[in-house]
Amino acid sequence: MNARQTFSGGVAVITGAGAGIGAGLARHAAGLGMTVVLADIDDGAIAALRSELEAQGVRAVDIACDVRDFAAVEELAKRTYREIGAVRLLVNNAGIEQFGYLWDTPVENWQRLVDVNISGVFHGVRAFLPRIIAAGSPAWVWNLSSIGGVAVVPLQAPYIMSKHAVLALTECLELEVQLAGHDHVHVQVVLPGAVASNIFESAGGVTEGDVHAAESQRIAMLGIKAAAMDPLAAAEVVFDQAAAGRFYLLTQPEYVGSAMAERADVLRAQRAPMLRTAQRFDPERH
């Protein structure tokens, strides 16, 4: 079955749908004939996207939701099932970045990142999976990890840690769905490479310690963005891979796949983390 046959006519709920990858997934889901539920903390962004999609004749609903708040995610699930219908696709996509040395990281930034990137995914699973299981109709659950879920990078430790966590959480979830015999539930993990979005602009930084290092890393990542994939193109690849039944959904299969292979090599050889020469500490820059 292709993506249109698999998803057309179903309901998609996407967190963090107001920008970047989430907005791309929402637009592509709409193009495939899905009803889309746009959830985001940025209510203006999802209201604008809803209007855009409605103007194309798509059924779209925007629901303000902070994924850090379990009660809000539970309410999102309740409203979706009561007012729109059974969910065919849940995308736990909302995520944020953080730059700087771990020892300079403001405690509140750490907490916010863990709450959004890790607890937000758990809240989506906790609120929707019981309903998806009870409904009994085929459904897909995608959690957003990253190429950063299979790599280690300095000056982004909280983010990288969170994406490793989402990868492991999703792999365990897949085992649990198999264990419980819920064959109609398809769990998949999304590992994007660089995709154009707002994530680096809106990322946290540091307020004391080495502010320069944190902001240099932000600038380096903004540089990568110049060559980043268009979110709509990324969405098409992800939907096609999901429909083909893959577990690991890679926006750039070659590039992300080679990072997965490199990670496997490092672990197999038990090689200690090592900076590339270009990343070494240079007193001239400090």
Ligand SMILES: NC(=O)c1ccc[n+]([C@@H]2O[C@H](COP(=O)([O-])OP(=O)(O)OC[C@H]3O[C@@H](n4cnc5c(N)ncnc54)[C@H](O)[C@@H]3O)[C@@H](O)[C@H]2O)c1
């Ligand atoms: N862009 C990339 O290159 C890239 C690469 C790998 C993984 N990812 C992952 O993709 C996901 C989407 O990132 P993006 O790059 O599109 O970022 P983005 O900043 O463009 O969009 C993220 C959206 O999430 C929303 N959001 C933030 N906090 C929220 C909260 N508490 N509750 C609900 N919504 C919230 C924001 O308002 C925004 O609309 C993230 O999980 C990110 O880690 C992105």
